[in-house]
Amino acid sequence: MLRLIIDKELREIIGSTKFAVTFGVMSLLILLAFYVGARNYQISTQDYEAAVAENLKQMEGLTDWNRVDNRIFLKPEPLTALVSGISNDIGRTVEIQTQWEPRSEDSRFNEDPIYAVFRFIDLEFIFSIVLSLFAILFVYDAVNGEKERGTLRLAFANAVPRDKYILGKLIGSFVALAVPLLVPILIGCGLLPLLGVSMDSSSWIRLGIVIAAGLMYLGVFLTLSIFVSSMTERSSSSFLLLLVVWIFAVLIIPRTAVFVAGRAVDVPTVDAIDFQKSSYMSQLWDEDMKKMDEFRRSPAGQAEAQEDRRRRWRAYMSQLADERTEKIDAFAQRLNEDRRNRDLARQRVALGIARISPASVFTLAATDLAGTSLDLKNRFDVAARAYREAYTRFIVDKTGSSGAGWWMSGNNQDAEEINPYELPAFEYQAAPVSDYVTSALPDLAILMLFNFAFFAGAFLAFLRYDVR
């Protein structure tokens, strides 16, 4: 019996003009997203490689490691192009210096605001906005539409249990929409290697889960639509209601929740922190100035040769600079940690509230899986700090000092040229798959919960539905 109902539902959807049109549109969009994503990935990879090469090239010919300006870059990942998340909003370049803390700058949207105007088409966008709208379009009249046409009464003239009927409706519409959707997705996946995007197994697994999350999200809107359809008498009112729900869930709640809740938690601004750092810096600097002055005036060593005295001065300067860097680093770390903790608290509140909308839940799950969630910024920062330490060790190894006092020292003209290719290489490493999946799990669970809750609602409403 269930099969028969599913079969009927399938035929009804697939045979409709609506289906032909939306299927065409969705396929086009999905293929576009894959194509554009792949091209974007290629372009950003080219940019990345050019930047890395130029960075090393500009050091050629230098003779002093302390005069090197070194930068590291965030390597684009294939999944970023499909689920862009915040990857275009965060800085991709970090200038690495031994004595300053690294800071990422040049976000893509700041660099090319034209992309920020309309943003990108990615898989996440198509799923969360277009697919949900189409889901509503197909099932808003699942129950009350049948009633209006009189087929509902006919169906129940037979010995059809209501629970089977509603389950059959859900399964039928899900299969009818999900299976055709998988066709362009699979073609898109096949296109990726052809377009020169090499995905490792981790990326494939994550992409697979993103697509699964997308189907769960489709399920949320299907169950919701059946629920609303079995609560209302007329299909026109269920459509209107669903459209309003869609506008709020997809367009409004995620945006406003984050802004309203986010501002309720106080997080010090980046500016305030910067100024605290720089005023501490100038305080340290003033103290060191006094020490330098004392050193200069100290009678000790007045008699020694000028060369010796200069060397001792340089060593002293360098020592002071290293101590200063250490202190400022500790201070900065404390401030950063404090800000990060408060930021995390704010994220919990803001995203927690935003999660009342399934659209936010899906977006968060997808970005977590793709590695373009808020964690990306943090991971890149941590990697940049670790690299700075490696870089400092390298410079100390090469020159004997961290170079913090280089501007005081003369430049050795006859020294050999440095070989920039000896520099420790930086390559941003993606976390293991399990990390991404673990962070996405709660959201996947919430999506399932939405499915169950709405289906339960639809079920209960339909049991009491007046089929006449």
Add this chain to the structure above:
Amino acid sequence: MFSLLVERELKGILLSPKFTATFGVCSLLMLLSLFVGIQEYRHSVDQYNTAIQLNDRELAGETSWWGVESRVYRRPDPMQVFVSGVDYDVGRLSEISTWNEVKLQNSAYSDDSLFAIFRFVDFTFIVQIVLSLFAILFTYDSINGERETGTLKLSLANAVPRPRYVLAKFVGAWVGLTIPVLIPILLAVLVVLLVGLPMSADNWAKLAAFLGVSVLYFTFFIALGIFVSAITRRSSVSFLILLVIWVALVLIIPRAATMAAGQIVRVASVAEIDARKDRYSTDRWLSYRSSRMQQRDEREAQMANMTEEERGAFRAANSRRWAEEDDALRQSTTEDIAEYNRRLDEDLNNQKAEMQAIAFSLSRISPASAFQIAAMNLAGTNIDVKTRYEQAMQTYRNAFSTFVNAKRQEERAKDRRRFSTGQDEPLDLTEMPRFQPPDYTFKEALAPSVVDMGLLSLYSLLAFAGAFVAFLKYDVR
């Protein structure tokens, strides 16, 4: 007769439950967006003021001109409440120093990426996406729906000329939808007045123009709805077609156009440009150093056969000239580097301008993009905000450098030591030039928006003409 038709259409819209729902939703959304917008504006004003204070305080703590550097900030603009544009994406500040170039950094979204996940909801967003959807929802069955219910045949059984009928449909729908939308808008304006958002006369003019553009955009979708309704037999079909058109116009074309333009024109990344600049500056300073060495050797050579006393006299006689030569050499080096950087930036900006021109022309196929571009141009949150500020900051940097360099000279003349001991008096900052954020007048805002306003009018006219012609041939049975 005409007014009777309009009245009937009006009643049909205003009395429907659809109307109550959408009107409620629209009002709620507009007020919500205003609330969030004002909150964000206030937050950014606070942040702006605090940052300027902190910067002043830091400058006041300096005791030597040697290390003086400053930061300048983009001033929040109340128009961002209505049209946030790229305001949150473009850097908020730039370092100003004699040695580093101006560069906008720290965009609001990169500082607090939490807000970047779902981005902002503003008036533009609501008009562009929600209102256009509602316009379709009200007009998709305006002709074929009447045919389905049989009222079309009845109406035209009277002596109603078809042109007048379709015009009345349009006017009725327009009045019935636009006036109610204007109510929450006026309410919003009232809120703006009440909370004391610092709107200048120019800002009010910009806001009025923006509302005008919004109405124009809305009109297009009303006309489009009637048009599609007049070329289809069944209302379910016209709704489906309209929805697909809506998805394409509002969600897809704007994005696809920018991305297509990005594929057509290759724009070098800033990281690449920066590295090239570094390369050149390194080269140039290396050659500067070798010229200095050469110069020194030449001078030594001139003094080679002199006695110690003669050397002293020769040095004293030439010291001024030598210092001038040294300065000239250093200056020509800095100038060369600045010139090279300027050329690279110019190239980059040209590439970007070309890409933007292509992206915007392509995207303007869609009225939704035309609307958004016009809105951003009017509000001053367009992509030009970046160049506008960078130019103003560049000008400021020149004034700043001239001033600080002069002060450094003075300082050097007084005391040849480069570093103070921290016990000196604080600097006298009263004469230091202050950064004046660039103005963006209504006139400047209007000029680039005219194209898009024209386009929107054209699109509306075309859609209406289409509806008109289609209806003349419509089979009313």
